[in-house]
Amino acid sequence: MKFQVLALFAALAVANADHVHPHLNRRQDTTSSTSSTTSSTTSTSSTSSTSDSASSPAAGTSTTSTVAPAGTTTTTSSGAPVPPGSSTSSTSIPPMTTTAAAAGTAIPPLSEISSAMATRTALLPTNTYTAGAKPSFAGAPGLPTPFVFSAAEWPTWDRVPPTDSTEVQAWMKELDGHDIPDLTPTVDGSCGGDPAAAAAAADRGWWTCGGHTRSTDIVACPDKLTWGVSFDDGPSPFTQYLINYLEEKQLSATFFVVGSRVVERPTILVEEYMKGHEISVHTWSHRPLTSLTTEQVVAELGWTRKAIKKVLGVTPTTMRPPFGDIDDRVRAISLAMGMIPIMWSRTPVGGVFDTNDWRVAAGYVKGPESFQTFQNILGNATQMDTGFIVLQHDLYEATVDLGVGYTIPYALDFTPKLNLVPIGQCVKKPTSDLYLESNTNTTFPPKIAQGVDTDGDGTVDTKSGDGGSTAASSNGAGSTVDVAFAFGSSLFAVVAAVAAGLI
Numbered sequence: 212m213k214f215q216v217l218a219l220f221a222a223l224a225v226a227n228a229d230h231v232h233p234h235l236n237r238r239q240d241t242t243s244s245t246s247s248t249t250s251s252t253t254s255t256s257s258t259s260s261t262s263d264s265a266s267s268p269a270a271g272t273s274t275t276s277t278v279a280p281a282g283t284t285t286t287t288s289s290g291a292p293v294p295p296g297s298s299t300s301s302t303s304i305p306p307m308t309t310t311a312a313a314a315g316t317a318i319p320p321l322s323e324i325s326s327a328m329a330t331r332t333a334l335l336p337t338n339t340y341t342a343g344a345k346p347s348f349a350g351a352p353g354l355p356t357p358f359v360f361s362a363a364e365w366p367t368w369d370r371v372p373p374t375d376s377t378e379v380q381a382w383m384k385e386l387d388g389h390d391i392p393d394l395t396p397t398v399d400g401s402c403g404g405d406p407a408a409a410a411a412a413a414d415r416g417w418w419t420c421g422g423h424t425r426s427t428d429i430v431a432c433p434d435k436l437t438w439g440v441s442f443d444d445g446p447s448p449f450t451q452y453l454i455n456y457l458e459e460k461q462l463s464a465t466f467f468v469v470g471s472r473v474v475e476r477p478t479i480l481v482e483e484y485m486k487g488h489e490i491s492v493h494t495w496s497h498r499p500l501t502s503l504t505t506e507q508v509v510a511e512l513g514w515t516r517k518a519i520k521k522v523l524g525v526t527p528t529t530m531r532p533p534f535g536d537i538d539d540r541v542r543a544i545s546l547a548m549g550m551i552p553i554m555w556s557r558t559p560v561g562g563v564f565d566t567n568d569w570r571v572a573a574g575y576v577k578g579p580e581s582f583q584t585f586q587n588i589l590g591n592a593t594q595m596d597t598g599f600i601v602l603q604h605d606l607y608e609a610t611v612d613l614g615v616g617y618t619i620p621y622a623l624d625f626t627p628k629l630n631l632v633p634i635g636q637c638v639k640k641p642t643s644d645l646y647l648e649s650n651t652n653t654t655f656p657p658k659i660a661q662g663v664d665t666d667g668d669g670t671v672d673t674k675s676g677d678g679g680s681t682a683a684s685s686n687g688a689g690s691t692v693d694v695a696f697a698f699g700s701s702l703f704a705v706v707a708a709v710a711a712g713l714i
């Protein structure tokens with residue numbers, strides 16, 4: 212069995228060598244050894260990768276993990292990223308196997324923060340919130356009844372959702388009347404993977420290659436020395452450690468959440484929201500959006516928006532593209548659907564404010580390198596005329612520990628003094644503007660002519676949609692399944708199964 216699967220894995224890896232985005236990662240899937248202990252009471256899933264997770268050992272137990280050596284294009288035990296510019300060779304397979312030590316109980320010394328570190332027990336929210344409870348911002352609707360996951364109602368976790376559903380076809384109507392540039396999807400969302408698109412990056416407004424932005428993007432905080440704090444890819448079993456730390460320090464942050472994780476761990480999302488953090492859309496399956504068809508982008512955004520609304524009762528007016536991979540087509544789709552893109556900062560000389568914490572989770576660097584990157588970012592930030600936004604993650608314990616143990620404390624003690632606030636606040640938006648249901652601003656997001664049918668049931672259901680109506684009808688448009696992604700997913704499923712010690 213093991214041999215067969217490894218052979219399949221090798222075949223898939225080779226088959227994928229030219230198709231997998233250099234950054235394409237499964238970073239939205241948390242370690243197979245932790246997922247089963249999340250707060251979700253509804254972790255049933257029909258997908259292979261997630262059922263692998265669901266039946267794997269609990270976090271905090273001694274477990275076998277599989278770690279790919281750096282420089283291969285495999286994913287790691289934590290489902291972490293593939294390094295840019297690496298090449299695959301079958302000699303790198305199978306990955307080496309290590310046995311993790313017993314559960315850690317505290318934040319390790321910086322030098323020990325790595326993909327192989329012992330992880331603390333998954334931490335579950337202890338607060339319970341009843342239907343109707345409201346967060347503290349103006350116009351907030353009450354929480355819906357607690358979310359119950361039913362696999363039949365949602366697309367498969369961590370896959371690009373099908374585009375022929377009634378929901379996606381209903382959301383496609385939100386693009387009517389908007390000028391969506393007719394750009395061919397990029398090959399894989401990377402510059403190297405699509406030299407022709409890269410050569411036209413300025414025209415395309417492609418952020419990935421050269422950092423091209425448009426005035427509608429949020430790329431920094433206007434006030435100097437203000438840090439718009441954010442965490443991507445959760446909710447995870449470690450997010451609660453972060454929430455607790457932020458509360459202790461009386462800080463708030465913006466959480467860019469993945470739809471698949473939202474329906475997996477709804478109570479953690481509720482905790483984020485009710486504790487005063489800002490919630491924003493980070494897609495359903497964390498693919499590079501420029502590489503998807505327009506219908507697929509709509510599906511990725513629409514399902515995540517719907518998941519957040521189901522759990523919290525609100526529809527975000529902002530989004531962040533995974534990998535920062537946005538161009539004028541993806542921007543226009545996002546804006547038409549009522550979501551303003553939020554990026555992370557770059558310096559005029561090309562410095563990108565990415566802490567590289569995800570590279571720690573991937574096993575490519577360790578804590579000290581990522582922390583040094585963060586220190587450089589703050590150093591560079593002091594030279595900027597504006598404030599700044601930094602990329603960090605709450606999907607892995609390594610990245611959460613870097614945040615609560617190192618980067619945030621360092622920033623709090625920094626000279627000159629920094630102001631740490633969530634991104635909506637740093638751009639001076641009242642929290643009510645960040646959700647359609649409470650938003651009273653008619654220009655943020657840009658006017659949504661037909662209103663928004665967040666749940667995709669064929670009826671407009673936001674306040675801003677009062678004047679319109681959209682009758683949903685499935686026109687049976689064919690699904691455009693992306694073969695590369697299908698392969699990528701199979702590859703991941705196998706890696707996850709091996710990592711979980713199931714095979």
Ligand SMILES: *[C@@H]1O[C@H](CO)[C@@H](O)[C@H](O)[C@H]1NC(C)=O
Binds near residue numbers: 587
């Ligand atoms: C800015 O970042 C670069 C590259 O990370 C680093 O070498 C430099 O020291 C930083 N500048 C400051 C003032 O910290």
Ligand SMILES: *[C@@H]1O[C@H](CO)[C@@H](O)[C@H](O)[C@H]1NC(C)=O
Binds near residue numbers: 652653654655
């Ligand atoms: C609406 O949002 C825009 C963009 O952020 C802002 O310039 C404007 O002042 C806001 N209007 C109101 C009434 O808050």
